[in-house]
Amino acid sequence: SSIPTSTPGSASAAVPLAASSPQPPPASPDMAPVNDGEDMDTAEIARQVKEQLIKHNIGQRVFGHYVLGLSQGSVSEILARPKPWNKLTIRGKEPFHKMRQFLADEQNILALRSIQGRQRAVLIIIVRQLLSQMKSTQAEGTPKTSASCSPAPESPLSSAEESVNGLAGDPLASQSSGLKPLSEDPSGGESQPGTPLPLPGHSGLSIQEMVAMSPELDTYAITKKVKEVLTDNNLEGQRLFGETILGLTQGSVSDLLARPKPWHKLSLKGREPFVRMQLWLQDPHSVEKLMDMKRLEKKAAYMKRRLSSLSDSHSVDGVLPGPDYMQGSQSPVGQQQLKKPRVVLGPEEKEALKKAYQQKPYPSPKTIEELASQLNLKTSTVINWFHNYRSRIRRELFIEEIQAAGGMGPGSEGGSPSLRGSKSGEGDSCDGTESEGTVETRQGLGVGLEDHRGACKDQGMEVESEAGGSNDSPAELDCSASGLAGPGSSCVQSGLGIFGLTEASSTSSASSTNVPARNPRDNNLRKKKAANLNNIIHRLEKAASKEDPSEWEF
């Protein structure tokens, strides 16, 4: 009700999304007076707007569309290079009036955030309708196999389709976008990534809807719990769990479990596996089902072996099918020839790239060219390496921060899984720990880490400035004492709202015994960073907790 209506001028530009979309929140005529007498700090307004957009995960497109009635490009321009007030025309000043108005009332911001959420929900509903139409028009006689419903990866519907089908109780129809079209396996014998089992309960909601409505989940606690459950039940295989429950490959599961990202750093899509894990943990029959799958797989593997041994004995002239032939029902040879061999960088090449990274985390095209020619690599390989390295360093660094923050997360078990048992010699972990392997062995070294911190400063990743040195929040406090342990807290996420994970992260105290002592300088730095991080998280959560997902309309 407090959302201002659009101005007559901007109304034409601000196109409503759909009939179900809410009232757009642009400023009303009375709220955006063009008062030429006043002087506005356009840079400050732009900065604050930017901050709010980032904080609330609101895209420039949505903001421009609903608040300013401008395109994303224009919003980017205004926010990145706001002109001084005195150089703006009356028309040019209008967006700043609207932005100021937007900032003035938190309801506006929250409304816009819910619009963003609802846009996604509306999309899902549209896709759902399209799908049901498609299904009804499809020939009913065609037997449904996992392959027959498999969307091409490039299909824009594939992801949403998977989400819609995935929980609609139709496991056969649920294929993720990760599935390659060539994976059509009429036998359906092998489980594939992208065929997660239907999730328990919530049958009316798609996974995306659930993700959108989910309160903040403690990703560390969830992965920890999942690992525990899997280990306790002799279900260590990441592949089975990934393909059956998450619809992901083993590699992805490994990554997720070893280096879970904090919830607030994940996009909606990135949160999906965690919601799936959370729902899986809640299912009383989850372990049973997975064990059944394991048994079935074993049986299938046994049958396959028998079959292959039979066919071997019948093969003519020693023409033996290779492993690829066995895996894919289509085309072994042609496919094999099309496949690019994986590039494996040698230690010298990695070393050279790392050195280049330390000097410049964002190398110019010229530098990339030079590096590529020096190392005899393709430029795309060099670009990809930098891309991946930056990304992984960020993640490793964040985990480090969380560890330092007080034993939450992977560190509470005696070191991040990514740090635990790193391969001898290989030691290419992005955290700069090289081959030291464990946290313990890193004790006292601290060299690589510092180097990377330096590098990340260059990238503007330093969080210290974010806190602005203010210590008025419970930043320095231990989570248990800071009052952050309530719902929505990332420190002790014991109450997880509708998803209700229990005893999450109950082992925060364990860290005190497992995290080795560091040198004082390192400790101070970590404490300071952790404090700032807590501060940021606290402020974000405080803001986020004001919005009640149950009020969302779908």
Next chain:
DNA sequence: GAAGTTTAGGCTCAAGGACC
């Protein structure tokens, strides 16, 4: 201001190698 292009980040897959 709109539209097109470039760049970076996020997510994921899957190959290759190491470990058990």
Next chain:
DNA sequence: GGTCCTTGAGCCTAAACTTC
């Protein structure tokens, strides 16, 4: 042989930048 970890690469999206 099965499993896990690491990591190069592909694809998608959002933001920034450029052109008209």
